[in-house]
Amino acid sequence: xxxxxxxxxxxxxxxxxxxxxxxxxxxxxxxxxxxxxxxxxxxxxxxxxxxxxxxxxxxxxxxxxxxxxxxxxxxxxxxxxxxxxxxxxxxxxxxxxxxxxxxxxxxxxxxxxxxxxxxxxxxxxxxxxxxxxxxxxxxxxxxxxxxxxxxxxxxxxxxxxxxxxxxxxxxxxxxxxxxxxxxxxxxxxxxxxxxxxxxxxxxxxxxxxxxxxxxxxxxxxxxxxxxxxxxxxxxxxxxxxxxxx
Numbered sequence: 001x002x003x004x005x006x007x008x009x010x011x012x013x014x015x016x017x018x019x020x021x022x023x024x025x026x027x028x029x030x031x032x033x034x035x036x037x038x039x040x041x042x043x044x045x046x047x048x049x050x051x052x053x054x055x056x057x058x059x060x061x062x063x064x065x066x067x068x069x070x071x072x073x074x075x076x077x078x079x080x081x082x083x084x085x086x087x088x089x090x091x092x093x094x095x096x097x098x099x100x101x102x103x104x105x106x107x108x109x110x111x112x113x114x115x116x117x118x119x120x121x122x123x124x125x126x127x128x129x130x131x132x133x134x135x136x137x138x139x140x141x142x143x144x145x146x147x148x149x150x151x152x153x154x155x156x157x158x159x160x161x162x163x164x165x166x167x168x169x170x171x172x173x174x175x176x177x178x179x180x181x182x183x184x185x186x187x188x189x190x191x192x193x194x195x196x197x198x199x200x201x202x203x204x205x206x207x208x209x210x211x212x213x214x215x216x217x218x219x220x221x222x223x224x225x226x227x228x229x230x231x232x233x234x235x236x237x238x239x240x241x242x243x244x245x
Contacts, residue, residue, distance in 0.1 A: 008045040008057065010038050013135045013146065018053040018072055023061075026068040035063050046070055049138070051146040054078040080144050082108035083242045084189045086166075088115050089230060090196035091122040091152065096227045101130045103227075105137035105147055107234040108243060113150045113191075115158060119198030125152045155193075155204065159211065165189055168214045171233045173199050173223045192237055194229045 012034070016024050026034065034040045041063050048070065049055045055077035062069035087109040091097045097114075104112050112134065114125050130149045138146045162168070166189040173195065193208075200208070208214050219232045238244040 008047045011047040011139045013139055014048050014050050018048055018050055018056045022072040024070040031068045049144045055144050077144050082110050082145055085109045086111045086113055086191035088113045088191055088193040090115055090117045090120040091125050092197050092226050098133050099227050100230045101133045102137040103231050105134040106141045109147050112147050114152045115155045116152055117155045117196055118201040120196045127151055168193055170208050170214050170216050171219050171229055172216050192233050194233055197226055
């Protein structure tokens, strides 16, 4: 039975399996967050999720300075999968890259793929740190699924190995001012691509426009900053083809 009422002020991602009467030992970071930061104690309620088993109402049964245990009691949500949508973006400044990953996780994507374009400013990313941001976004927004953050990959190599049956929504800044057209499609597998602060090179734009799986769109009458474009593109796709409609 799924319990609809939630009386917890904290949601926490864990790696362990979740189920009825399952005990969840906490690591030191989780112990510090729950007991020192959030001031929880014995008998308090925490909502747990792991990206696989939905969300579970759990109770604190041990709360010590460096050790803690929760026990799962009742499921409050089943696993809610996002649309089969990849989000490809060129990393920018650290804080804005963090923002993009957080918003992609909140707005509902299945996979987040940082890409290296000709004008990408950042040549390296901290994949583990970005994955933590995706987890934290899911904790905050009530999601039960956490998208994978892939390693940084070159755009040309991704396009060369593009999977059959997946369409790509290419957000081209050169289309600013053009009418937005994103026709309703029976294709379920999609990806969105936004560019770096310097935009796409002419060669990249030419190649993308030549590929049969690419659908070119405008994001409105003005050229958007990369992090703004990320939110705009996700909102447009979700409204037209995703789980917002």
